[in-house]
Amino acid sequence: MIGRVLRTWLALALLWPAFALAHATTTALVRIELIDNRLHYALSIVLPEIPNRSVELLASAVNGDRPAAERIAKYARQTLSVELGSARCRMGRVRIGGAGANDARATIEIEFGCDASHGRLEIAEDWSELLGEHYRTLGNLGTANGERQVSFEEPLRKVAIDVDRPVATGWFDFVKLGIEHIITGYDHLLFLVALLATAQVFWSVVRIVTAFTLAHSVTLSIATLDILTIPERIIEPLIAASIVWVALENLLVTEPDRRRWIWSFVFGLVHGFGFASALGELGLKGAAIVRALVGFNVGVEIGQLIFVALFLPTLSVLTRGRGASLTPRIASVAVAIVGSYWLGERIFGW
Numbered sequence: 001m002i003g004r005v006l007r008t009w010l011a012l013a014l015l016w017p018a019f020a021l022a023h024a025t026t027t028a029l030v031r032i033e034l035i036d037n038r039l040h041y042a043l044s045i046v047l048p049e050i051p052n053r054s055v056e057l058l059a060s061a062v063n064g065d066r067p068a069a070e071r072i073a074k075y076a077r078q079t080l081s082v083e084l085g086s087a088r089c090r091m092g093r094v095r096i097g098g099a100g101a102n103d104a105r106a107t108i109e110i111e112f113g114c115d116a117s118h119g120r121l122e123i124a125e126d127w128s129e130l131l132g133e134h135y136r137t138l139g140n141l142g143t144a145n146g147e148r149q150v151s152f153e154e155p156l157r158k159v160a161i162d163v164d165r166p167v168a169t170g171w172f173d174f175v176k177l178g179i180e181h182i183i184t185g186y187d188h189l190l191f192l193v194a195l196l197a198t199a200q201v202f203w204s205v206v207r208i209v210t211a212f213t214l215a216h217s218v219t220l221s222i223a224t225l226d227i228l229t230i231p232e233r234i235i236e237p238l239i240a241a242s243i244v245w246v247a248l249e250n251l252l253v254t255e256p257d258r259r260r261w262i263w264s265f266v267f268g269l270v271h272g273f274g275f276a277s278a279l280g281e282l283g284l285k286g287a288a289i290v291r292a293l294v295g296f297n298v299g300v301e302i303g304q305l306i307f308v309a310l311f312l313p314t315l316s317v318l319t320r321g322r323g324a325s326l327t328p329r330i331a332s333v334a335v336a337i338v339g340s341y342w343l344g345e346r347i348f349g350w
Contacts, residue, residue, distance in 0.1 A: 026050055026132045027277075030139030032150070034121065034163060039082055039089060039112040041123075044105055045131065046232060046277075047098075048346065054130045058106045061096045072096060072130070076110060079126040084163070085116030104233045124158040138177070147288060149173050171295045178299020181275065182307070187239050187342060188271055189307055194246040194335045195264055196311065197328040198257045207261040209308060215268025216275055217297055223276030224293055235273045237346040242267035243339030250332035275300060 029044040047055050060068035073094040082089040092111035121143075128135060137152040143163045150159045151173075182188055195212065199205045222228050246263060249256045279292050318327040 026135040028127065028131055028135060028137045030137050030150075030152075032123065032139065032141040034084075034141070034143045037084070037114040037117040039084070039114060041080070041082070041110045041112065043108040043127070043137070045107070047104055047106055048233070048236065050131050050135075055106075057130075058096060058098075062098065062106070069094075069096060072108065075129065076108065079129075080110065081122075081124045082112045082114070083120075083122040084114040085119035087115045089114035104231060118164055119162070120160060121163050122158065122160045123152075124156075125152055126157050149177075149288070149292075151177070171291055174292050174295025175299040175302070178296040178301075179303040179306075180299075181296070182300045182303035185274075187243060187339075188274070190335050190338055191239070191243050191246065191267065191271065192304070192307060193311065193331060194243060194250060194339075195260060196308070196315065197331045197335075198250050199260070204257055204260070205308070205312065208264045209304070211261040211265035212268040212271070213301060213304070215265045216272030216300070219269045219272030220275045220279075220297060220300075221293055223273050224279045224289065229276075230273050232277055233346075235270065235277075237343060238270045239274050240339050240343035240346055242270055244336055244343060247332045247336035247339060250328060251336070 026046070026049040028046070031040075031042045031044075033040040045058070047058070057068050057072065061072055076094050077091055080091070082091075089112040092113060095109040096106065097109070098106040123141075125137065127137070134154065136154070137157070139150055141148045141150045141159070141161065143161075145163065145166055148161060150161075152159060192212070195208050196205060199208060223230075246256075246260075246267070249263070275296075279296060315327065315331075
């Protein structure tokens, strides 16, 4: 009886992300440049990740709809503030780009004029009405002393720096970012669930996790170094398709665990390009790229190991007795449903 209840909760937990948590954390990218007393703020938004009404509003503004553009500008004035040297900077023109029929991103660019050029810089934003309640913003902030990696996170969504202070290394910021990216990346986690659902021995788990790690590390590096990049409109459906493929293999193939490490490696290459989306447009240069790659990758592995360490004991409990064949099937059916939902959403914009 207890095992049946636990298996029911497992299925519900796996189904929940599709309907309540899919893309719960929209990630916008920002580039901020401070030159003397002028600050340039450029926000890049992934259109498939934001509410449809926001996509329509941005598209209307780009296409010359003055009321739509004024609405976005008014919202920016209400929710975005910049202070330098304890004085509030003046917001200038708001420019909106992208959001066309073939565009996967939209941009909002804003100029600020400040009375000072030194001292404490404070930037606060809240684009939740446009991007969704649980969004976050990641990006680079460039000053005369170099570039810093910044993030605007719930609940404060504020960044404060001393523009005259030398830039720190930022290693742990990227480690933290990597951990957060994998822990909140429900598609990546469900892929791991599908990969490990039928794993029967310890060395099988080691092969699967190692293959996935090696593969996504390669493509993460390739994409971040700008050697090869693949548009998100291609990668995101492929990630969803990989989830469906592995889940169906669990249900239809007699011994899916036998060559599972091969699919783990092949699809890991795809997921690596997905991981790179968190770094690819930050405009990193020089040593910052090394910090980003090493720190972010370490963070992803830490987050992955945390998940595996929690998932495997739970799976072990649920696969005792009659659950040996039933639990992997329940998990695979739930993952296949979620993956199919995401696949349709990412291809057809459901």
